[in-house]
Amino acid sequence: MNMPATVLTDLVLLLLFLLLMAAPHTGGAVHEWLGVLLTFALLLHAWFNRVWYKSLLKGRYNVTRAARLALNALLLLMLLGTLASAVPISRTVFAFLGLEGGLSARTVHVFCAHWCFLLAAVHLGVYGKRFCAPLARLFSAPRPLGYRLTSSGLSVALALYGLHAFFQRELTFPLTMQSSFMLWSENAALFLLDYGAVFFLFAWTGFRLTTMSRTWRSHASLFLRAGEKRPSPSDQTTHPEKRA
Template structure:
């Protein structure tokens, strides 16, 4: 992995952690929440600058199912982060308070909606690059040879994580939040913060697993199509 690819990978992982912490606004407080949001946007801007060639290539070449999938996810993530920034600035009480904007209920609804879509899309984006992440980890750990026991253990862990992720997805009513069924996101002060992060990490793991294997399936189908038409 070259230096640029490593930087992009590190930025992706930091952004993933930041959006997870930012979702616990009631734990961090408004000021830290807003600073996390600004940091997230700055990292996203750097990420896009590092991937500028991808934007230049959008109108070039042929599009197969896998490329369409990547493109749609990336563009939706771009729109989501921009919407989060706009609504966040409108709601700001500290960092952008000098602008004296009052987004009101509309900005609050917008911010809540795109927070959950941003969480899902960043998780999917991470899943699209999970193979590269695993390769980097294997090289760093110098795990050059295949190990069936290790592979089986990791697969079992992934299945268990995904299963708990399904439970957490429904118990946290993520689907309802993605369609803005609820106007406000109520925080349960009786819950342990650790449970909050475990639940959302498992939901993230579910998205990563589903995306990773979807990408593998699309890659397989793409390779078959190339062989059939060669």
């Protein structure tokens, strides 16, 4: 069973994003080295998807394509902000620079990191089919009766728990630059569960919105085609023999 390198890279990114949010549990030094590893994984992800960058100036932009471009641009901006703000507050990897970033640099870092976390989740949801299709082929197995119903129910339940964890963890504060610290939890497993559920919530929302967009465009296309094929009253008047 060979897993594609692109899928393996995405899985590593998913794990790294989650572990990086658990800085209070991993410790500062591990957190910084995980950030370095994330940087290399992101560069590898960009290399695997280099065709997307080449296509930016090609073709027409509809609402969906423009929204995806805006999402990716925001994610890239927040990633750069996270990496740039990590340098002055580093105490391990960039300690040799002798920088002493204060509370303001830490606030910016936490702000950008949380937005990266959520935007990466939405990004995964929007491009979910490309990520899940290879996994589905690798782990294909018979699906019992009621699989889709059970899967949908569990997804909604996990998303609702993610919504609860979002407010329970008071994530609105770092997302609005009102806090430079995260609400700490002594239980590492519960911490990872909460942030994992929040990540799932935003990924699931991105996936559902993308699915709804495809459905709407499909219905709109069928409606427009039906309108084009329907003969107008003027055509029926000019060519009465067609009605015979």
